[in-house]
Amino acid sequence: MPDLVWFIVRRLFAALIVMLALSLAVYLVFYAIPADPAHLACGKPCTPDRLEQARHFMQLDQSTLQQYLNFLKGIVAGRTFGDGAAAVHCNAPCFGYSFPLARPVTTLIMDRLPITASIALGAAVLWLLLGVSLGVIAALNRGRILDRLAVGVALLGVSTPSFLLGLLAILVFGFWLNMVPVNGYVPLTESPVDWAWHLITPWIVLAILQAASYIRLTRSQMLEELNLDYITTARAKGAGELRVVVTHGLRGVLVPVITLFGLDLGGLLGGAILTEKVFSMQGLGDLLISAVGQLDVAVVVGVTLFSAFLIILANLVVDVVHGVLDPRVSHG
């Protein structure tokens, strides 16, 4: 096991470096765009004097490098805009401050995260179960009707846009059949049942769309796996078919599946933009879209970096899970 610990430490260090490089890139890209956040803040009529004041207050009058360093410092130690009674405080970890919304970006993200996380995690569990089990069933029935059916469902899933399936689901199950709520979000802490009930439609919609690639990946991987010599060994040992498939076959299938899963989930946690829009849920995706509309650069940078952070985190988790699943990785 010390092998594994050392492996995790190495990966954490690499992740930190990637994050740093990424933050610089994101910061530069978004601050290079011609929109001037100070312009929005200074109101109308905007005299050059007041504009200069706003720039100074938002610390936009400093050099780009200095601004970036301020941003980094804010993450570690927090930062303060202006001074005296008008000072605005942004506690560490400060990922910027949204002047239009008058709130720290970190707070905005943390407010919206539970909604996005609820959608993403619930859907992820569903699509992983659905995708892997259908993929295995397809592989075991290769060329037969069940296989064709699963592959067909997968094809349909990949090619359907999420807003179309989402709207259809709302129309059929929300309005016509009146089975599920049409929109809205209830926090888990308020009522777990209502929480799940409001989320069930977006979960299923997302799961159907995402499961497609998992069905295909699991199927092809399982077919390959079943041809391997150690599967024959397992049969020769006297293992039953279920044991052969689940204990000996699935392990190798899960390695690439988990990789895809980690990246998909990491991406989705950064905001399921279309799904959130369709189901009117104020998650991270919704936050990002409105920030873009209002040229609220601090929020755009914050959410983008947060999404990137999630992807890197997901990669890290995937690497560790790989190390656990495949001894050749962590011992190598």
Place this chain on the structure above:
Amino acid sequence: MAEPVLEVHDLHVTFSTEGGLVPAVDGIDFAVAPGETLAIVGESGSGKSVSSAAVMGLLPSNADVTGEVLLDGRELIGLPNDELRKIRGNDIAMVFQDALSALNPYYSVGWQVAEAYRLHHDVSKKKAHQRAIEMLDKVGIPDAARRADGYPHEFSGGMRQRVVIAMALVNDPRVLIADEPTTALDVTVQAQIMQLLEDVQAEFGTAMVLISHDLGVVAEVADDVLVMYAGRAAERGTVRDLFYRAAHPYSLGLLGAMPRVDVPPKLRLTTIPGSPPTPGSITTGCAFQPRCAYTDRVGERCITERPELTPRPGEGDHEAACHLGRRPSDV
């Protein structure tokens, strides 16, 4: 020969493929008694591995198997999968050619040996693990208790093959099928592994079916030999019959292609011209006829009439499927 534990009679294996029916094994018979070793010899594609897979019931679903496979007189062909499962790994076990791919890379070797035991014994995991360590120790893995937690990629080729052998022998099987057990190993390790197989066979009285194309190994360990060519038996007899009284031109060809220390080094190794026929391509006459150096001595019969295994007069159970009545070397 003692009462055989495994008997195979008139075994046929036909694969149905998109290109039609392919007869991979076309009627072979063999038997092996406890403590004895039968070697099945032949080139790649001669049907030797398919025969062993057929005995284990491990062929894919597009294979049609007919004939008799008797384990202690009990017919195995046509047994429901559930019954066969109880026999696999328990009464008949298998050692594979490439131990690296035969072992599951995701599980420790101790777990894999213990699994083989647990599949046939209702014991706790802990007991099974102890049994696995005991077995790993028996096949000569040093520090077995610690090494049992290692994964296949952490072992050398020879050690991995020892693990596979431990896995095969953990249930004390009556029959061990070793499919080219030393082909993937260094020469020095080959000798160790063969010695190990002989030792455990002597200790447990296991009947062994050794599939090999290495005549050196065969001469060393086999009691009886079955030479296969194109899915059929070319020659069958004791190991002495084959090495001193080979009667089939194909067997002679194999012997001539074997390097030996007891002949002058200047003598070149001979080769058999041509290559083995694809299964099912020769339907009449002798399958070896196109490559045979002795066809002239027999004439048309080689092309029109399929030779059957016939006893060699005065040589006990020695049989050959050749129209050439006399020993080719005497002609």
